[in-house]
Amino acid sequence: MSENGYKSGSNLEKILRAGYFAVTAEIGPPQNADPEVIRRKARLLKGVVDATNITDNQTAIVRMSSIASAVLAMQEGVEPIVQMTCRDRNRLAMQSDLLGAYALGARNLLCLTGDHQSFGNHPTAKNVHDLDSIQFIRMVRDMRDEGRFQCGDEIKGVRPAFFIGAAENPFGDPFDFRPYRLMKKIAAGVDFIQTQIILDVPRFREFMKRVVDMGLHEKVFILAGIGPLKSAGAARYMRDKVPGMRVRDEYVERMEAAVAGIPKEDKKARKEAWEQEGIRIAIEQIQELREIPGVAGVHIMAIEWEEAVRPIVEGAGLLPRPQV
Amino acid sequence: MIIGEQKPLDEIMSLLGNARRVLVAGCGTCVTVCFAGGEKEAAILASALRMRSKLEGHPMEVDEITVQRQCEWEYIDPLADRLRDYDVVLSLACGIGVQAMNERFPETITLPGLNTTFLGLPEEHGVWEERCQACGDCILGITFGICPIARCSKQLLNGPCGGSQNGVCEVNKDIPCAWQLIWERAIQFNQEERLLEVQPPKNWARSRDGGPRKIVREDLRLGEGE
Numbered sequence: 001m002s003e004n005g006y007k008s009g010s011n012l013e014k015i016l017r018a019g020y021f022a023v024t025a026e027i028g029p030p031q032n033a034d035p036e037v038i039r040r041k042a043r044l045l046k047g048v049v050d051a052t053n054i055t056d057n058q059t060a061i062v063r064m065s066s067i068a069s070a071v072l073a074m075q076e077g078v079e080p081i082v083q084m085t086c087r088d089r090n091r092l093a094m095q096s097d098l099l100g101a102y103a104l105g106a107r108n109l110l111c112l113t114g115d116h117q118s119f120g121n122h123p124t125a126k127n128v129h130d131l132d133s134i135q136f137i138r139m140v141r142d143m144r145d146e147g148r149f150q151c152g153d154e155i156k157g158v159r160p161a162f163f164i165g166a167a168e169n170p171f172g173d174p175f176d177f178r179p180y181r182l183m184k185k186i187a188a189g190v191d192f193i194q195t196q197i198i199l200d201v202p203r204f205r206e207f208m209k210r211v212v213d214m215g216l217h218e219k220v221f222i223l224a225g226i227g228p229l230k231s232a233g234a235a236r237y238m239r240d241k242v243p244g245m246r247v248r249d250e251y252v253e254r255m256e257a258a259v260a261g262i263p264k265e266d267k268k269a270r271k272e273a274w275e276q277e278g279i280r281i282a283i284e285q286i287q288e289l290r291e292i293p294g295v296a297g298v299h300i301m302a303i304e305w306e307e308a309v310r311p312i313v314e315g316a317g318l319l320p321r322p323q324v
Numbered sequence: 325m326i327i328g329e330q331k332p333l334d335e336i337m338s339l340l341g342n343a344r345r346v347l348v349a350g351c352g353t354c355v356t357v358c359f360a361g362g363e364k365e366a367a368i369l370a371s372a373l374r375m376r377s378k379l380e381g382h383p384m385e386v387d388e389i390t391v392q393r394q395c396e397w398e399y400i401d402p403l404a405d406r407l408r409d410y411d412v413v414l415s416l417a418c419g420i421g422v423q424a425m426n427e428r429f430p431e432t433i434t435l436p437g438l439n440t441t442f443l444g445l446p447e448e449h450g451v452w453e454e455r456c457q458a459c460g461d462c463i464l465g466i467t468f469g470i471c472p473i474a475r476c477s478k479q480l481l482n483g484p485c486g487g488s489q490n491g492v493c494e495v496n497k498d499i500p501c502a503w504q505l506i507w508e509r510a511i512q513f514n515q516e517e518r519l520l521e522v523q524p525p526k527n528w529a530r531s532r533d534g535g536p537r538k539i540v541r542e543d544l545r546l547g548e549g550e
Contacts, residue, residue, distance in 0.1 A: 118534060126528040 007144065007191060008163035010107035011079045012051040014324040015297075016192065016221045021290060022297025023318055024081060024194065024223060025309045026053040027073060029064035038069045042076035044306045048313050050321055051079040051108055053194070053299070057088060060120025067101045074105050081165060082106045085114025090130040091139065091150050098140065102160035109162040110194065111136040133166060134188045140164050141189025164189060168222075169196035170207035171246040179210045186219045193220055194299040197227030199238065200246040201288055208294050217294030224289040226300045228308050229278040231271070232256045251281060279308055283315040325445070326354040326418045327452045328361055328438040333372060336414065339435045343384065343411040346373065348437065349403075349425070350390035351417035358452060361416025361438050363390040369416065369437065394421025400428055407432045443474075460530030460537065466518065468509035473526075475502035481523040483507075 006013055015022045025045050030037040038054075045052050054073060056066040070080035082101050084094065098109070113133045117125045131139065139150045144161045147154060166185050170178055182193065198204045204224070211217055229235045232255040239247035258277035259270045286298050298316075302308040313319055331339075340346060348370045356362030370388040377384040389406070393399045394417035407413065413434040415422045425434035442454040457474045463481070464471055473479050477495040484503035487494025491504040510516045528534065 116535070118529060123534075124525070124527040124529045125533070126526075126531075127533050 008107045008161050010051065010163045011324065012081065012108050013163040013191070015050045015322060018322070018324050020297075020322045020324070021318065022221070022223060023049045023300070023313055023321065024051050024053060024297065025049045025300045025302065025306070026055060027069065027306065028055050028058060028303060029066065029069040031061065031063050033064065035072050038064070038072040039076050041306045042073040042078040045309055046077050047321060048310045048319065049078075049300070050297075051081050053081045053083055053110060056083040056085050056112070056114070057120070058083075058115070060087065060115045060117045060122065060125075062121065067097060067104065067106065070101065070106050071104050079108065080106055081108035081110050083110045083112060084136075085112045086129050086131050086133060086136055087114030087117060087127050090128050094131070094136065095139070095143065095149055098143065098160045098162070102158075102162065107161075107163060108165060109140060110165040110167065111140060111190075112167055134184050137164055137166055137185055137188040137190050145189070163191050165192045165194060166190045167196065168193050169244050170198070170204050171196055171200060172244045175207075178207060179214055179216065182211060182216055182220070183214065186216060190220055192223060192296075194223045195225040196244065197225045197238070197301055198285065198289065199227065199229075199235075199251050200248050201285070202248075203246055204289070205292055208292050212294045217296075221296040222294055223297040223299040224292075224295050226282050226285055226289075226298050226312070228282040228300070228302050228305065228312060229255055229274075230305060231274045231278075232259065254281060275305075275308070279311050279315065282308070282312045286312070286316040286318070325357060325443070326420075327358050327441050327444050327454075328355045328416075328418050329441050330360055330365065330369070330416070330438055331436070333376060336369075336373070336435075336437055337376060337380075340373075340384070340412060340414065344382075345385045345410045345412075346370075346387075347407065347410040347413045348373070348386060348388040349394065349413050349415045349417070349421075349434070350388065351394040351415070351421050352390055352392040353395075355417060355438060356390075358446070361418075363388075366390050366416055369414075373414075394418075395424050397424070397428060400424060404429065457531070459526075459528075460534075461527055463526075466523070467506050468513070468515075470502055470505045470509060472502045472506065475500075475505075481526060483519065 012022060012024065027038060027041045052073065054066040054069045057063055066083050070082045073080045084097065089097065111133050117123055117127050140162055141164060142148050143155060144159055147159045149155060168178070168182050172178060229251060232252065235247060235252040235255045238245050239252055255274060255277055258273045262269045262273055289295050289298060300309050300312060348366045350362050350366030352362060359365065366388040370386045373384055373386045391399045391403065394415060407429055413425060413432055414437045415425055415434050416437045418438065418440040419436065422434055422436045443456040443458060444452050444454040447453045454474050456471060459473050463473070472481060477493050477499065478485055480503065484501055488501040488504055491501055493499035493501050507519065510519050
C-alpha cells in the first residue's frame with residue numbers, strides 16, 4: 001500500500017473506501033480506428049459515473065484496444081477501468097501491456113478470462129489462456145504489492161499499482177461453487193468485483209447472503225451488475241439464449257406490456273416506450289439492490305446505449321457523484 | 325502412439341496419501357510399447373511401493389493387474405468386482421485410461437501414475453519423439469510429410485523463423501528445425517515452389533482451441549435394442 005493509504009489512488013478506489021455507493025458503467029470501443037466514438041461515449045458518462053469499464057474485444061469481436069480507448073476516455077475526463085482478458089495474450093504480453101497502461105495513466109484494471117473466440121468474429125483463432133483470471137489477479141497483485149513480475153524477477157523502478165477488479169457471475173453453475181470462486185479471487189488479491197447482469201434478484205440475494213455469511217463482503221467491494229433492457233426481444237434473447245444468464249419472466253412480461261396498444265408499424269413509439277420501461281426497471285433494480293447487505297455499488301452495462309446511463313443514475317438519486 | 329513417462333516415486337507416494345490397499349493397473353497398449361506402464365512396469369512399481377511404504381513404517385498392500393486397453397469399456401469392465409478390495413487404483417495408463425477408470429468405476433478413485441507426454445514414436449530404442457498434436461486438420465500433405473505443428477517450436481506454417489541455424493531450432497540444439505526438414509524434402513522432390521504459396525492462418529477451431537472435441541458416426545452407432 002502506498003503512503004497515502006490507497007493501493008492505486010484511483011477515483012473508484014477513493015469512492016469505495018470513503019463508503020459511498022459507487023457507480024460504474026461501460027464503454028464498448030468501436031470496430032474501427034475512429035477516436036471520436038470513444039470521445040462521444042465518454043462525454044455521455046462524464047460526471048455521471050465514478051469510473052467506466054473499457055471492454056477488451058468483448059464477445060471475442062475485434063475492437064479498438066481497451067488501453068488505447070482508456071487513454072481517449074481519460075482525455076475526456078472520464079476515469080477508465082481497463083478490461084483485459086486471458087484469451088488473447090500470454091503472460092508476457094499481459095505484463096507488458098500492464099506496464100504500458102499504468103504509464104499512460106490507467107489506475108483500475110478488470111481481470112477477465114474472456115469469452116471463447118468461437119462466439120466472436122474470428123472463430124478459427126487460437127486462444128491463449130496461458131493464465132486464468134485468478135492467476136491473472138495474483139500476477140497483478142504481486143506486480144503492485146511485491147514489485148515482482150510473474151516469474152519472480154524484481155520490477156526495478158515504478159510498479160504498476162492498479163485497483164484490481166474481477167467479474168463474478170452469481171447465476172453460473174454450479175451455484176454452490178460460486179461463492180468459493182469469489183473467495184479464491186479474494187485470496188488471489190482482488191479489490192472489487194462487478195457482477196454479471198442481474199435479472200433475477202432473488203437468486204442474487206441468495207448469493208449475497210452466502211457471501212455475507214462467509215464474510216467476503218468485508219474483503220472486497222461488490223458492484224451489482226445492471227443491464228437496462230432495450231426491448232422485449234432483447235429480454236427474451238437474454239432469457240433464452242445467453243449462456244450463464246437468468247432472466248425472470250416478470251421482466252420479459254413488463255417489457256412486452258410496455259408496448260401494449262402501440263401498433264407494430266409505429267416503431268419509433270415502441271422504441272421509446274421500451275426504452276422508458278427499460279430505464280424504469282433499471283432504476284427500481286438499483287433501489288432494490290442497494291438494500292442487499294454487502295452491495296457496495298452498481299455497474300451499469302448499457303451496451304451500445306450509453307445515453308441511458310445518465311437517466312438511470314439520476315433516477316436512482318445517485319447524482320451528483322461525490323467528489324473525493 | 326501415445327507416449328507416457330512414469331511419475332517420480334515421491335509424487336506417487338504423495339498422491340497415494342493414506343491409502344493402505346492399492347491396485348496398480350497397467351495398460352497393455354501404447355504405454356506397454358513405450359515401456360512406461362505395461363505389465364512389467366506395473367510389477368516393478370508395485371514392488372517399489374511395497375518397499376517404500378514399509379521403509380516409511382506404514383506398509384501398503386499393493387497388487388498389480390494389467391488390462392489390454394484401459395481406454396475401452398469392454399477391457400475394463402471385468403475389473404469391477406476386484407476394485408472393491410482396494411482403497412485406490414493407481415493407473416499406469418495414459419490420461420485417457422485414468423479417466424475411463426474414474427468414469428466407469430465412480431465409487432473408486434483412480435490416480436495417475438504416469439505423465440502422458442505426447443503422440444509420437446520411438447526414434448531409436450529408448451528415444452521417443454513427438455510427431456502429432458492432433459490438431460484436427462492435417463497439413464502433412466502440404467509439408468512433405470513433416471508436421472510443423474508438432475515439430476516447429478513456434479508452429480509456423482510459412483517457413484522457418486530467423487532462429488533456425490545449421491538445421492537446429494533456436495529453442496534447443498536437440499530439436500531439428502522442422503522447416504529445415506520440410507525444405508530438404510521439397511528439394512528432394514524438386515517441388516520447392518509448393519512452399520512458396522502463402523499459407524493462411526490455420527483453423528484452430530478444429531484443434532483443442534475450439535473446445536473439447538467429439539466425433540459422432542451415425543453409420544456406426546448402434547440403435548436402441550440392437
